[in-house]
Amino acid sequence: MDSSIAIFLAQDGILNGSIYALLAVAFVILFSVTRVIFVAQGDFVAYGGLTLSALERGQTPGSLWVLLVFGIVAGLLELGRARGFGLRQRYRAIILAYFLLPCAVAAAHWLGMGELNGACRILLALALVVPLGPYIYVIFFKGLANSSTLNLLIVSVGVHWVLTGVGLLSFGAEGYRTNEMLSAVYQIGPLTITSQSLSVIVLTVAIMLVLYFFFNRSLEGKALRATAISTRGARLVGISAESAGTRAFTMASAIGAASGILISPITTLYYDSGFLIGLKGFIAAIIGGFASYPAAVIGALGIGLAEAFCSFWASALKDAIVFGLVIPVLIWRSLLSTHPEEE
C-alpha cells in the first residue's frame, strides 16, 4: 500500500465515518431521552435517499403513502389517548400534526414542489420522511414508556421489520443513486476531493454544531437533556416526557433522512441498505456508551477508517471484522457500567 492509496482510503473512511457519526448521535439522543435502542434508525437513511431518488425520477415516492397511513394511525391513537383539560385545543393540535400535515406534504408534492429545483426537492423529501419519526414514537413506543430497555429493544427490532417490509413495498427491490448536486473536483497535492464528498463532511459538521447549540443554548434542548438525566425530575419541573420523546424521534428521523440524502449521490441505496449503515452508527453509539456524543463521533470515524482499510486487505470480510471489533468494546463498556441490579 502506498501513501496515495492510504490517503484515498482515509478519505473514504472519513466520509463514511461522518455519516456513521450522524447516526450515532441520533442513537445517543434517542436512547438517552427515551431509553429506546432504535435499531430502525438506519431505515430512515434508506427512506430519505430513496424518496429523493423517486422525486428526481418524477415518481410519487412510496413513502408518501407510508406517511399518510402512519399519520392517520398515530393521530387516531393520540385522539384516543387525549385526556384532561384543554381537550378541544389538544384535538386541534392532533388533527393538525397527524392528519393535516401529511395531507399538506402530499398536496405540495402533487402541486409539483419536487420539480421546481434541487433544494425544493430535498425539502420535500425531508418533509415526507421526517414526520415518520414522531409517528413511529406515538404508534409503537409511547404506550410502552415503562417497559424495560430490553422490551423496547425488541419492539424496535419489530419496527425495523415493519419499515423494511414497507420499504420494499414502497421503493421496490431495485437500488438507486441520486444525481450529484455538486460536480466540482478539487486537486490538493496527491488528494482528489469531490465537492460532493466535501459537502457531506461540511454538512455533517454543520449538523453537529446545530445540535451542540440546540442542546447547550436553547431551552428546548436543555429540557431534552433534563429528561435524559431524569424523566421524573424533568416532569416535576413541567417538562413532559412524552413531548420530549416526540422531539427526540423527530430529531432522529431528521438526522437519518438527512444522512440518506447526503450519501445518496455517492452510494447506491436499496430499501434495506439502511440497516447495515445504521448498525455501524449504532456500534459507534455503543463505543460512546449511549451517553457521550464526542466519544460516539470519534468511534464513528474510527469505524469508517477501520472499514475502509479492511476493505483494502480483506474486502469480503470487512463487515465481519467491523462487527467482530465491537465485542471487545462491549466488554470494556460492561466493565465500566455499574451494575444496575442493586436498587
Add this chain to the structure above:
Amino acid sequence: MRTLAASIAFLTALVAFVPGVPPFWISLFNLIGLASLVAIGLVILTGVGGMTSFGQAAFVGFGAYTSAILTTQYGLSPWATLPIALLVTAVAALLIGLVTIRLSGHYLPLGTIAWGMAIYTLFGNLQITGGFNGISGVPPLTLFGVALVDPKQVYPLVWLSVVVAVVATRNLLNSRVGRAIRALRGGRIAAESFGIHTERYKLAVFLYAALLAGLSGWLFAHIQRAVTPTAFGLNAGIEYLLMAVLGGAGHVYGAILGAAVVVMLKDQLQDVLPIFFGSGGSYEVVVFGLMLYLILQFARDGLWPLIAARFPKTTGRAIEIPSGNVVGAPDGSERVGSEILRANGLVKRFGGLVAVNGVDLSVRAGEIVTLLGPNGAGKSTTFDLLTGISRPSAGEIALSGRRVEGVPSRRIAALGVGRTFQHVKLVGDMTVLENVALGAHLRGRAGFLRSVLKLDRGEEHRLMRMAGQALDLIGLADQAATPVSELSLGSSRLVEIARALCLEPKLLLLDEPAAGLRKFEKDALALVLQRLRRDGLGILLVEHDMDFVMNLTDRILVLDFGTLIAEGVPAEIRANAKVQQAYLGGVA
C-alpha cells in the same frame, strides 16, 4: 397438564402417517420441529436465564455448515458428522459464550447482534462455506440403508429430537441446576450468596441452547440438502427470538407453539398477502414486526400462559415434611461460645468517602449480635464486606479463624454463612419451597447431565426435605406450594431466612429481618431466632426496630458515620449518651 401434553405430542407424531395429509404440510411440520429445537434453547437461555440472544441462528449455521462441508467435500456419512457438528457448535459457543456472558444489561443483546452479524458475514464470504451461494448437494440421512428423502421419512426423526429436547429441558428446569438457572434472572448477588457460581451456569445454559441450535442445523442441512447463509443471518436469529417471545419465553411448550405460529404464518403470509397487495413486497416481515410489538404491548408473557390458564391447574405435589430438627443445627464443629466471625479494623472507602472506618466486631456461636445505627451509618456496607460482595479497603475478616477478605461471596457461603437481604431477593416465578431449596444449593452435587437424565431424584428428594424442614421452622410450611410473588413482604422476609437456613450456616447475617413484619410475626421471628441461638448458631442482625432488638440481642454494636461509637448489652446501649446523641440529636 402433563398427560395432555403427552397426548398432544403422541397425536402430532401420528399426523404424518394419516393418509391424505399433503407432503407439503409434512414439510412444514418438519420446519416447525427444526425451529422448535432452537426456540426451546432460547426459552431456557432468554426466558429462564435472562440472556436475550438475537444470534441463535449463527449456531444453527455452525451445525449445518459443519455437516454440509464434511459430507460434500470429505465424503463423511451424515451420521458420522453429527458428533463433529455438535462439537464444532460447542467450541464456537464456548468461545462466544465466554465473551457474551460477561456483558451486562442491554450490552448483552447488543453483543449477540454484533457476533450474529459477524458470523453471518463470515458464512457468506468464506470460500469453504461456498460464499453467498452456499453448499448444495448435501446427502440425505440414511437409516438401515434407506435414504430419508421424503418429508414423511424424516418427520419421525425431527419430532423425536423435539420430544427428547422437551423432556431434557423440563428435567433440567426441575432440578437443582434448573433452580440455579432460574435464579440467574433474579440477579447475580443473591444467587452468589447461596453459593451459585453464576458465570459457570450462564455459560452452561449458553452451551445448552447453542447445542440445540446446532442439532437443528445438522438436521436442517440433511433435510433441505442445501445450505445458504441467509438461513443463519440476523433476521433468522430475530425470528427465533420472536418464536420464543410469542410462545411465552419461560415455557418449553410455548417454544413449540411459537415456532408453529411463526413458521405457518410465514408460509401462509407469503402465499396469501400478495393476492391482496400484489407481489413484490415481503409482507410477512411487516406482520412479524407488528406481532413483536403487539405481544410486548398486550401479552407480555406470550401465548402459552393464556392457553395454559384454560386448563385446570395441577396443584403442587403435596409436601409432607418430616418433623425433627435437621436444618439449622450446626454440625457440631462449633462449640457454643467459640468465635465464628471476627473483623478487625475494617475500612471501606468509596473515592473520598469513608463509609466504614475501622470497625471491629465479632460473633460467637450461640449469640445474637445487633448492628445498630442511623441511616447512612455504614451498616449495609459492613454487611457487604462481611459477605464478600465488596472488598475492604483495609482490615481483616476471619471466619472460624480463616481469613476471607476479598473472597467471593459464593465461597463465603460455602464456609457456612447464610444471609438475607434488606430488599428481598426471591425468584418471583418459583414456589416458596423451590426458593428455599435454592439455599440448599451447596448441599447437593447433581450437575447438568444428571439433571437432564433425571438421575438426581434421590438428591432432589433430600434437598426438598431440607427446604421443607426449614419452612416448617419459620412456620410457613403450609405455603410451600405458593408462588413467592403472592407472599406479603413479611412472609417474604421469613422465606429468605428459611433459604439461608438451608445452607446449614454457622453464621446467619440478617439485614433488617423485622422490617415490614406485623407484631405477631415479629414475635414468631424472635422465637425462631432464639431457638437457632440455642442450637449454637451465631447471628448478626442489622435492625432498626428497638423493641425487637432489645429483648432478643446479647450484644449491640452502634455505628455512626462509619465508626463504632458504642458496644455492650442492650441496657448499656440504652443508657449510652453517645448513642442517644446519634439517634436523637442530643439529650435535652
